[in-house]
Amino acid sequence: MTETLDRLRPSRLGDDDLELLLLIRHFELKLLELYGRGQLNGTTHTCLGQEYVPVALRPLLGADDHVFSNHRGHGHYLSRFRDPHGLLAEIMGREGAVCGGVGGSQHIHRDRYMSTGVQGESLPVAAGVALHLKRVEPGALACVHIGDGTWGEGAVYEALNLAALWRLPLLVVVENNGIAQSSPTSSQMAGTVAGRAAAFGIRHHLVASTDVNEIRTSLGPLVAAVRQGEPLVVEFLTHRLGPHSKGDDIRPAGAVRAARESDWYDRYAHDHPEQFHRLDGLARAEVQAIADEVAARPPSRWEGP
Ligand SMILES: Cc1ncc(C[n+]2csc(CCOP(=O)(O)OP(=O)(O)O)c2C)c(N)n1
Numbered sequence: 001m002t003e004t005l006d007r008l009r010p011s012r013l014g015d016d017d018l019e020l021l022l023l024i025r026h027f028e029l030k031l032l033e034l035y036g037r038g039q040l041n042g043t044t045h046t047c048l049g050q051e052y053v054p055v056a057l058r059p060l061l062g063a064d065d066h067v068f069s070n071h072r073g074h075g076h077y078l079s080r081f082r083d084p085h086g087l088l089a090e091i092m093g094r095e096g097a098v099c100g101g102v103g104g105s106q107h108i109h110r111d112r113y114m115s116t117g118v119q120g121e122s123l124p125v126a127a128g129v130a131l132h133l134k135r136v137e138p139g140a141l142a143c144v145h146i147g148d149g150t151w152g153e154g155a156v157y158e159a160l161n162l163a164a165l166w167r168l169p170l171l172v173v174v175e176n177n178g179i180a181q182s183s184p185t186s187s188q189m190a191g192t193v194a195g196r197a198a199a200f201g202i203r204h205h206l207v208a209s210t211d212v213n214e215i216r217t218s219l220g221p222l223v224a225a226v227r228q229g230e231p232l233v234v235e236f237l238t239h240r241l242g243p244h245s246k247g248d249d250i251r252p253a254g255a256v257r258a259a260r261e262s263d264w265y266d267r268y269a270h271d272h273p274e275q276f277h278r279l280d281g282l283a284r285a286e287v288q289a290i291a292d293e294v295a296a297r298p299p300s301r302w303e304g305p
């Protein structure tokens with residue numbers, strides 16, 4: 001028992017990593033609050049509970065790499081650019097929006113980064129970009145984030161087939177939170193992600209930890225191999241803390257409780273209280289100030305591509 005608890009103890013992070021984790025956490029919480037008050041339109045899908053995935057990957061990816069994100073992409077964007085102002089302005093339709101306010105929460109395009117709300121759409125595009133990189137910019141890779149439910153899309157398999165056949169520098173990051181909208185993974189996926197990767201002869205790596213340092217250490221050599229043309233599926237066993245989008249959480253209370261119990265946030269606060277409370281307070285205040293400032297801006301204007 002003690003051993004199990006010890007294994008759950010998060011190692012101490014640098015301030016930089018913890019600041020980023022907390023920025024994403026409070027950014028997402030703020031979005032739900034703003035929606036609740038009717039200050040945001042459209043929809044949003046928060047990555048509450050899954051923040052550590054892009055934060056762990058961050059130093060393993062370079063400016064030459066491409067990142068393809070999905071509907072749950074705010075953490076991916078913030079990890080790459082640390083631009084909460086531009087993202088919130090995009091979501092709120094305010095001046096300074098990163099895509100002129102026409103992309104919103106799910107459709108962001110900036111410097112080798114693109115997100116889409118269409119499940120599975122990004123995989124073939126990422127495979128094509130990986131082919132281009134292999135030919136023109138060897139050493140760079142294409143990283144694509146998908147959820148467990150997205151394995152129900154046929155395009156995923158077409159992309160994996162070519163990635164294996166052509167030895168593409170493609171890193172597929174699966175954020176398996178055990179649910180797709182309201183369908184538990186166990187009710188919609190036959191077999192496993194590992195088995196599906198194996199069917200194509202693609203290496204699969206399972207990450208059950210939420211410890212950013214530990215994840216980086218285990219992924220470092222694998223990501224280096226992707227750059228040499230060994231495609232990889234990394235499956236994070238993770239938890240969605242919040243609703244699918246805003247108020248649509250129909251999970252039983254036990255499932256929500258289980259997700260909360262595996263959250264990195266409380267565990268980190270418990271084990272590293274001084275650092276945590278110092279930076280958590282700053283992140284809350286920073287996000288509040290950003291929300292106030294962005295909300296006061298004039299509407300964004302689309303001025304063409
Ligand atoms: C092609 C397509 N079909 C359906 C949807 C509606 N939809 C949005 S998110 C989602 C569930 C995705 O589940 P998963 O891939 O597990 O990601 P998660 O939401 O759990 O992060 C669905 C069905 C969509 N966006 N695109």
Ligand SMILES: [Mg+2]
Nearest residue numbers: 147148179180
């Ligand atoms: Mg899911």
